[in-house]
Amino acid sequence: MLLSSMSSVDIESLATDFYGLIQSFYHAPLYHIILEILLFFAVMWLLFFRKPRPIEKKLTEKEKQELIDEWQPEPLVPTVDPNHPALNVRILDGPVGKYITIDNEQSLNFASLNFLNFVGNERIQSKSIQAVQKYGVGSCGPRGFYGTIDIHLELEERLARFFGCEEGIIYSYGFSTIASIIPAYSKRNDVIFVDEGVHYAIQKGIEASRSNIKWFKHNDLDDLERLLIEQENLDKKNIKKARATRRFLIVEGLYMNYGDLCPLPRMVELKYKYKYRIFIDESVSFGTIGQTGRGITEYYNIDRQQIDLISSTLEYAAGSIGGFAVGSSFVVDHQRLSAQGYCFSASLPPLLAAAAIEALNIMEENSDLFETLMYKSEQLHNKLIAIKGYIIQGDYLSPLKHIRLPNEFNTTGRLESIVHFAQTKHITITVARYLQDEHVLPQPSIRLILNVDITEEEMDFLCAVLQEALVVTI
Missing domain, CATH: 3.40.640.10 (Type I PLP-dependent aspartate aminotransferase-like (Major domain))
Structure with missing residues (x-):
């Protein structure tokens, strides 16, 4: 009846519009069609499937207090071992030169990067x-x-x-x-x-x-x-x-x-x-x-x-x-x-x-400073190699050397015990420290630094202490 009431012109116009709609659909970019479909489903979800927001219930003062009493805050920092080095800092006093005063006791310093002993000059x-x-x-x-x-x-x-x-x-x-x-x-x-x-x-x-x-x-x-x-x-x-x-x-x-x-x-x-x-x-x-x-x-x-x-x-x-x-x-x-x-x-x-x-x-x-430093670095290198039980890493001319233990013993804890023993003998050395996000985390080691004013007798004393530390700590 609807069609009979429409003139031939109206039917032709409707057909033209429908044909144009079909043509525009075919010529539309794919991303445009996908976007419109997604928008259609989004509107349907909002109209028919989205759950209304629940009405918030007001708590009584008693209920609020119960929630407060039950709440246990998380610690601001993780639990730390009380023996962690950061909690047991050694206190320095005075310039950090060849000799160093730690906790009111003087010791020979093999821990500072003071190669030419210019600190305190x-x-x-x-x-x-x-x-x-x-x-x-x-x-x-x-x-x-x-x-x-x-x-x-x-x-x-x-x-x-x-x-x-x-x-x-x-x-x-x-x-x-x-x-x-x-x-x-x-x-x-x-x-x-x-x-x-x-x-x-x-x-x-x-x-x-x-x-x-x-x-x-x-x-x-x-x-x-x-x-x-x-x-x-x-x-x-x-x-x-x-x-x-x-x-x-x-x-x-x-x-x-x-x-x-x-x-x-x-x-x-x-x-x-x-x-x-x-x-x-x-x-x-x-x-x-x-x-x-x-x-x-x-x-x-x-x-x-x-x-x-x-x-x-x-x-x-x-x-x-x-x-x-x-x-x-x-x-x-x-x-x-x-x-x-x-x-x-x-x-x-x-x-x-x-x-x-x-x-x-x-x-x-004083260019002879450098010849002296390299000569003493080689001298110390040879003395360290002669100690049984350590692995020495570093160039023989380098005043910076790393000392490690064999694989099964080379842990930070064992190296720390050697450091503490050396301190009792008035020799200051230190374990090399690294951050956990280093690209490659080096193996644990004692970083040993040579000062140009260290004498051969003091090198021998260091090596003797290191040798004794192996017997006492391992």
């Missing part, structure tokens, strides 16, 4: 006092905001000259130096080849860079070249992307966690074959390795122009605070606007810059 103390009298204790501002003082520029110039580079830059904190430098250069989609044994500050720097990280086995150049070949093959598949991708190799001159040297000459050869930039962190090797303490490049007699950037800390051999980097002006200047540790940290206190300058003066005046 009278010349350095005198220069620091003069700097306080002239500049005060600090600028309270970043370098770019009224924080730069002439002594900062002098230290940067001295460091550049010391390493034979065009320019230097200093940071206020050793850890933030390399951790800021890496993300200043390497960005997302860049590639970083890095030794899996690098210390924690480097790990944090490469994490902050958000780059593509390629870890190779510690000091394994065959594994490094394998990764380089893999990257080269990937680059051939996408040449346009490869042209925009920067590649970096990041290593340590002398590894903090292992005490061994990096095989730099072969790495330089691979640099020109596979086209990457080399960043070396010389935190431990600066002031300890090389005929004049200029680090791994001097030890291998490698032109520093072949190394794109050298970074280090002033907190070990130099006996001050802060860090620095040296290289070409083109490379170093980039950090002044891009390295967060430089841009946003208060500048290095002038007294610490003065201390670092005077430390450099002493290094340049």
Whole structure:
């Protein structure tokens, strides 16, 4: 009846509309149809299936109190062993030099990274006092905001000259130096080849860079070249992307966690074959390795122009605070606007810059310091190897060595017992500490540090105590 009441024009118009609807359905993008179907089901769910929100029941005062009485708060911190080292801190008094006072008892110090015994040096103390009298204790501002003082520029110039580079830059904190430098250069989609044994500050720097990280086995150049070949093959598949991708190799001159040297000459050869930039962190090797303490490049007699950037800390051999980097002006200047540790940290206190300058003066005046340190490092290495029951890790020239026990005995607890026994004999040593999120957690070890002023008799005393500790504690 409805159709009979409609004119032929109306029926034709309806058919045309229906045909147009069918055509639009066929020509509509698939994602559009799926979206409309999902919206239809969402509306149906809201209209027919969604449960109404329950009406909240008001509790009486008695019910509220019962809930409060039943509630047991979770502890803010996990349960900690009362014998944990963090709860049994040894208190230091006075400068941390060759000798150290712990809990009012003096002992021989093999635990501090004070390689050249500059902590407490009278010349350095005198220069620091003069700097306080002239500049005060600090600028309270970043370098770019009224924080730069002439002594900062002098230290940067001295460091550049010391390493034979065009320019230097200093940071206020050793850890933030390399951790800021890496993300200043390497960005997302860049590639970083890095030794899996690098210390924690480097790990944090490469994490902050958000780059593509390629870890190779510690000091394994065959594994490094394998990764380089893999990257080269990937680059051939996408040449346009490869042209925009920067590649970096990041290593340590002398590894903090292992005490061994990096095989730099072969790495330089691979640099020109596979086209990457080399960043070396010389935190431990600066002031300890090389005929004049200029680090791994001097030890291998490698032109520093072949190394794109050298970074280090002033907190070990130099006996001050802060860090620095040296290289070409083109490379170093980039950090002044891009390295967060430089841009946003208060500048290095002038007294610490003065201390670092005077430390450099002493290094340049007494180059025999480094020959003595390397000779004594080799001497100590041979004495430690002669002790039965220990595994000694580290280069024979390194003043930093790791001592471990055989596998079945090498636990942190047993090493701690050796440390405590040594302290009763007035020898201060320490177990190496690591954070649980390290990329590769090194095996437990005692980190042993040699001070240049340690005598052969004192080395013999250390070895005798270590030998006795094996008998007493194991």
